[in-house]
Amino acid sequence: xxxxFDTSNYTTSVAAFDGENVIQFKKLLKVKKGEKGLRQSDAVxxxxxxxxxxxxxxxxxxxxxxxxxxxxxxxxxxxxYMPCFLVGxxxxxxxxxxxxAPLHKISHQTNHIxxxxxxxxxxxxxxxxxxxxxxxxxxxxxxLVAPDKEKLIKAEFIAHxxxxxxxxxxxxxxxxxxxxxxxxxxLDSLSLKSxxxxxxxxxxxxxxxxxxxVENMALKMKADGASPPDIAKFVISxxxxxxxKMTERIIEKYGDLPLVxxxxxxxxxxxxxxxxxxxxxxxxxxxxxxxNAAGDAIYAYLKDRNDSTxxxxx
Numbered sequence: 001x002x003x004x005f006d007t008s009n010y011t012t013s014v015a016a017f018d019g020e021n022v023i024q025f026k027k028l029l030k031v032k033k034g035e036k037g038l039r040q041s042d043a044v045x046x047x048x049x050x051x052x053x054x055x056x057x058x059x060x061x062x063x064x065x066x067x068x069x070x071x072x073x074x075x076x077x078x079x080x081y082m083p084c085f086l087v088g089x090x091x092x093x094x095x096x097x098x099x100x101a102p103l104h105k106i107s108h109q110t111n112h113i114x115x116x117x118x119x120x121x122x123x124x125x126x127x128x129x130x131x132x133x134x135x136x137x138x139x140x141x142x143x144l145v146a147p148d149k150e151k152l153i154k155a156e157f158i159a160h161x162x163x164x165x166x167x168x169x170x171x172x173x174x175x176x177x178x179x180x181x182x183x184x185x186x187l188d189s190l191s192l193k194s195x196x197x198x199x200x201x202x203x204x205x206x207x208x209x210x211x212x213x214v215e216n217m218a219l220k221m222k223a224d225g226a227s228p229p230d231i232a233k234f235v236i237s238x239x240x241x242x243x244x245k246m247t248e249r250i251i252e253k254y255g256d257l258p259l260v261x262x263x264x265x266x267x268x269x270x271x272x273x274x275x276x277x278x279x280x281x282x283x284x285x286x287x288x289x290x291x292n293a294a295g296d297a298i299y300a301y302l303k304d305r306n307d308s309t310x311x312x313x314x
Contacts, residue, residue, distance in 0.1 A: 001016055001017070001018050001061075001062050001063065001064055001065060001066060002016065002017045002018075002065070002066055002067045002068070002069065002297045002298070002300040002301040002304070003015070003016055003058075003062065003065055003067075003068045003069070003092075003095065003101075003296075003297055003300070004016070004017065004024075004068070004069045004070065004111070004293035004294060004295065004296030004297030004298070004299070004300065005068070005069075005070045005071070005088035005089075005091055005092045005293050005296060006070070006071040006085075006088055006108060006111055006291065006292065006293040006295075006296055007043075007047040007051070007071070007084050007085055007086075007087040007088035008071070008084065008085075008108055008138075008291045009029070009037075009038060009040075009043050009082065009084050009137070009138065010028060010029050010031075010038070010043070010137070010182055010291065011026050011027070011028055011029065011290070011291035011292075012026065012027045012029070012046070012047050012050035012051060012054060012087075012088075013025070013026045013054075013291060013292050013293035014026075014051075014054040014055060014057070014058050014293055015058075015292065015293035015294045015296065015297045016058055016061055016062055016297055017294065017297035017298050017300075017301050019301060022118065022288075022294045022297065022298075023058060023061050024058075024287075024292055024293060024294055025054045025057045025058055026054075026291070026292060026293075027050045027053070027054060028182075029042075029043055029046045029047070029050075030046065031180075031181040031182070033180060033181075034175065035175075035181060036171060036172060036175050036181060037137075037171070037181070040082065040083045040084055041083075043083075043084040044083055044084055044086065044087055047084060047087035047088070048087055051087060051088075051091050055091070065095065065099040065101040066101060066300075066301075066304060067101050067102050067103075067104060067300035067301065067303065067304045068092050068095060068096050068099075068101050068102070068103050068104065068300055069092075069104045069105075069106060069111075069293075069295075069296035069297055069298070069299040069300035069301075069303075070088050070089050070091075070092035070103065070104070070105055070106070070296055071085055071088055071089075071106060071107060071108040071111050071293070071296055072085055072088075072089050072105040072106070072107070073085055073107055073108070074107060074108050074109065074138065074139070075107050075108070075109045075139075075155075076106075076107040076109065076110060076151070076154075076155060077157070080107065085108065088293075089105070102300070102303075102304070104296075104299055104300045104303050106151075106295075106296060106299050108291075109134050109139065109141075109143075109155060110151075110152075110153065110155065110295065110299065111292075111293070111294075111295030111296050111299070112134055112136075112262040112263060112289075112291075112295060113132045113134070113143075113145065113153065113155065113260065113262060113295065114126075114153075114294075114295035114298045114299055114302075115262065115284060115288040115289075115292055115294040115295035115298065116132070116260050116261070116262035116282070116283075116284035116288060116289065116295075117260065117282075118288065118294060118295070118298055119284035119285045119287075119288035119289070120260070120282040120283070120284060122258075122260070122282060123298070123302075125145075125258060125260070126147060126152060126153050126302070127147055128146075128147070128258075129144065129145065129146045129257055130145050130257050130258040130259070130260055131143070131144060131145070131158075131247075131250060131254065131257050131258070131259050131260070132145050132155065132260045132261075132262065133243065133246075133247075133259070133260070133261045133262065133263070133266070134262055134263045135166045135167070135243065135261065135262075135263040135264075135265040135266050136165070136166070136167045136263035136264045136265055136291075137165060137167030137168055137170075137171060137182065137264065137265075138165060138167065139160075139165060139167075139263065140160055140161035140165045140166045140167075140209070140211070140265075141157060141159065141160045141161075142157075142158050142159040142160070142207065142246055142247075142250055143155040143156060143157060143158060144156040144158045144254060144257075145260075152299060152302055152303065158207065158250065158253075158254070159206075159207035159208050159209075159246050159249075159250055160208055160209075161208070161209050161210065161211050161242075162205065162208050162209070162210050163210055163211060163212040164210075164211040164212045164214070164215065165211070166211060166239045166242075166243070166265045167182075167184070167263070167264060167265050168211075169211050169214050169215060169235060169238075169239060170183055170184055170187055170235065170236070170239070170265060170268075171183045171184070172215050172218075173187060173214075173215065173218045173231065173232065173235040174186060174187045174232075176218065176219065176222065176231075177190070177222075177228045177231060177232065182264075184264055184265065184267065184268065185267075187232045187235070187236065188236070188267075188268050188269055188270070190228055190229050190232040191229060191232035191233040191235075191236045191269075191270060192229075192233075192269060192270075193229035194227070194229035194230045194232065194233035196230050196233060196234075198233070198234050198237050198238075200234075200237055200238050200241050202238065202241050202242040202245050203242075204242070204245050204246075204249070206249065207246055207249045207250050207253060208246070209242040209243070209245065209246055211238075211239065211242060214234075214235055214238045214239065217234070217238070218231050218234065218235050221234060233270070236268060236270045236271060237270065239265065239268075239271060240268075240270055240271040240274045240275070241274075243271065243275065244274060244275060244278060244279075247259065247275065247278075247279055247281075248278075251279075258282065259279055259280065259281040259282065260281070260282045260284075261275065261281055261282065261283050261284070261289075262284050262288075262289055263289060263290075264289060264290040264291065266283060266284070266289050267286040267289045267290060
């Protein structure tokens with residue numbers, strides 16, 4: 001049995017993986033109504049309060065611990081750091097000290113990628129090159145992923161939003177419309193009530209997109225009297241077309257590689273359907289697309305394997 005811990009800016013997550021099945025428990029951090037996010041100090045405090053509760057919930061499912069995986073930073077690049085991940089890391093270190101199980105540190109982004117691969121039953125992709133999109137409140141990136149003997153997979157940054165992130169655009173539009181933060185699910189439901197089709201021209205620079213304009217356009221729509229469902233659908237449609245254009249240009253540049261989409265924004269109904277209609281792509285189930293610790297537990301399991309089912313050949 002392998003444990004995973006992830007303490008992102010908005011979700012405390014604990015998971016266990018036995019080689020086949022994932023058991024996980026999560027708790028969203030609380031954000032005051034009207035606020036657009038949390039300070040890191042508040043996130044650290046809430047994670048510290050949530051963690052013992054989640055550990056107690058998963059304890060009955062765990063007899064022995066063979067390995068522990070933990071998200072220790074946002075991305076596998078120099079300088080990537082957020083204090084909130086210290087809560088998961090400290091918890092993993094304490095359990096490791098008493099269980100004597102090996103500890104494996106990975107990034108929040110790698111955790112997302114592995115959870116998505118597990119969700120779509122394609123963990124074997126760790127043996128080849130593929131494109132992974134990580135689209136969330138803090139990240140709007142496309143990554144060229146390849147096997148790595150030491151790190152399991154190596155994710156090379158190849159495209160991103162040059163300013164506002166997709167999840168930020170969703171949450172800012174949602175708060176503007178009076179929705180509770182985080183606004184993804186509520187904005188999704190609201191957008192499906194609109195029957196308006198929009199002509200959208202996303203701002204692109206090569207494979208990169210720009211999303212800062214969508215917030216201003218949504219504000220103008222509200223000032224002009226547009227309905228909340230229309231505003232929600234416009235924002236989602238703008239983000240969707242931007243990601244579609246990114247995908248199209250990445251395929252032109254890097255070839256027709258497998259496409260995997262992860263991150264909370266990729267649970268959106270309109271975005272998922274639009275991309276599925278155009279590309280042969282894999283989408284994680286919502287529970288594995290939003291923040292979770294499943295990928296951390298799976299990473300510890302894969303690092304500990306002695307057979308060749310998911311061995312790294314690159």
